[in-house]
Amino acid sequence: MTFAISGDCCSDASCVAVCPMNSIHPSPGEPGFGTGASLFIDPRTCIDCGACADICPVDAAKPADSSAAEDVQRNAEYFAERQPLQAMDLDSWEPPTYQVWGGGPRRVLVVGAGPAGMYATRELLLRTTAEVTVVDRSQHLGGLVRCGVAPDHPQTKQIIENFERLVRHRRVHWRPGTDAATLRSGPGGLPDGYDAVVHAVGARQSRRLGITGEDAACSAEDFVAWYNGRPGASLPVELVGPQAVVVGNGNVALDLARLLLSDEEQLRAMDLQRDVRRVLSASGVKKVVLLGRRGPDEAAYTESALRELLAVAGDRVELRYHARPTAWTSAGLTLGTGETIAAGNLFTAIGFEGRPIDGLPFDAGRGIVPNVRGAVVGRPGHYVAGWIKRGARGGIGVNKACAQETVMTLVSSSRGVASPGS
Template identity: 85%
Template sequence: MTFAISGDCCSDASCVAVCPMNSIHPSPGEPGFGTGASLFIDPRTCIDCGACADICPVDAAKPADRSAAADVERNAAYFAEREVLEATDLDSWEPVSYEVWGGGPRRVLVVGAGPAGMYATRELLLRTTADITVVDRSPDLGGLVRFGVAPDHPQTKQIIGTFERLIRHPRVHWRPGTDAATLPRDRYDAVVHAVGARQSRRLGIPGEDAACTAEDFVAWYNGRPGAAAPAALVGPRAVVVGNGNVALDIARMLLSDEKQLRDMEVPREVRQVLATSGIKEVVLLGRRGPDQAAYTEPALQELLALADDRVELRYHARPTAWTSYGLTLDTSEVIAAGNLFTAIGFEGAPIDGLPFDPDRGIVPNVRGAVVGRPGHYVTGWIKRGARGGIGVNKACAQETVMTLVSASRAAASPGS
């Protein structure tokens, strides 16, 4: 019996490195890596060794006979028209070799304890002998995993267990609830900024201030400290502008009934508000066509399985105003609704003392090294923009830490 990967895949590619048959794709460097929700196992070459299941941090790799039929079919379909790859053919990517360099930085500050920061911490532990201080303004570890993943996806949140093991390492000093600006910069040889990009992008239409952004709504239903409840939810219809997985998460939460909400790990207040909202129908509005939709097939199927008769998918629809009557489109049509939610992507915010590109919402960098600020590095969404899932941060962090190590080596070389 072969193995299959489910839609809960975090795409951190740990399984790629341990597969003896090179059966898992797309691997880092291949087209499609980091753009979808899942990796896939080729049933034609899988030898049922279980190495992928042993290392998967979110239990997404399972024997095919214990996987959903749709997941098994999805894995097979990915390889249906692809050539069988030999086990020795590693394409454009090879597993990382961890050469520990003792002459590197002695003290490194990592700002942010979400996936980007924790993968960077892991790489620093593997590649250097440095003491690592990890800070986060939140009192909780996990960042996007804890407060961004929908509460009906508990398997994805299991990766927090990996992060907890990292902060217990004797060379890691975990300082939750700490503002990095309060720490003296001269105590550290390098700073890795992994602060993410959680600000919601704006539509730029009249009345938008009365809408609820993905940033605020997702933080609220995940119980992030300080997150405020949305304005009164008014049924029977809500409009969600956006065609990514976050938009689908919002729709799924709005349409979950009381029993489904009881099975989720959400605050009681959230459960009560959603269960009594009266919202029975959601219009998912895409400004582009279905071919440009950013949601993944598993996410769409999950939503339709929950509420196929209560979800309307609209494409090529451009909002022009939000009023008490509903959402006006550029065709003059008004979609009557009690609430508007916007989920059109996220962008980073400037970091004190570092350059910032407002058009891309990132800190300008070369392979993670901040332009014009020696000793400062970035990883995650603040480095590459708000794209790619949780596991993509692993490859991103590897590149940044290799750049940091190379700079330390150059600085330590004679005549440098």
């Protein structure tokens, strides 16, 4: 499923900034921007991430299957005679005109090869002459795109192909299976041989409910890692039907419910390992109660995610709000009212938080490294991007604008600005 923009478009270009695939045109500076009735989404490169819909101030960006047929046709016709632009092609468009790092090659270390790290790498290549080394503890590119996107959203994972193209750039050195903590320290608290570090390590640790018996529940961190086949991941609980409770009102919570309620035919169409498909198919879960601790107006899921869940199992999902869980036992989930919801499994999906990074300050309450526009407070030469910078909110596209801000801060710092005429 792709997205389309309707004639209600306000052309403020906020969607252009967050589109991870450079699929929305005409963008600022291109012929036709600000003169036409609408922006358009290229259906050939759209990966169904929904970043445009999340940020659109007038609700003009919608899934193609819920858009008017004439809007879908208008979007396709705009690109009919145009070649698709690659999101990671550094020659596809002119970079913004802010000052670049000069004075010869320098070395920047990017820690983390998920969307935030890869967009930071791209920005560094566009704005500087630096050699960029990208490290990740995993052997693979992609971060949560590879290990966090639901297996029935394969189109979204196509962005990994662009990441692979990026690390083949002549100024990029890709070092998979490398823990940044093992790198030797040099002067000024930076790894030896590097002038700056961009930490883009994400925030994959599940937040806790803080209730009795929670250790016997299954967190979103564990469940998502298991069904996406992350190396070393396993399912910490046995799936028991006929009813499960998922605490959380974000898209991850809806992903969990949708996977649990998918039938064997639907599971076969997903990108799942055989053992995962077998366990889900045999779980016996026939109904899921989605429990929100706040009201429906404060729910974090997107309209398209809710529509997708209800299309799979609308009559087997119960949405409950303003509920306060207090304990999880073999009888089910007890609420503050004294009611117990009978269930074989409890899944918690109330968000993620970052972990401390050795040598850097950490705000445990917010789960982030304290920073000013990406520059780590009190640690010159250290920068952050993505969830470890702003908290675990926003999807793939938001990381694009986030990384750009961080790199702009880096290149304008006292360490990075080229003197006039240099």
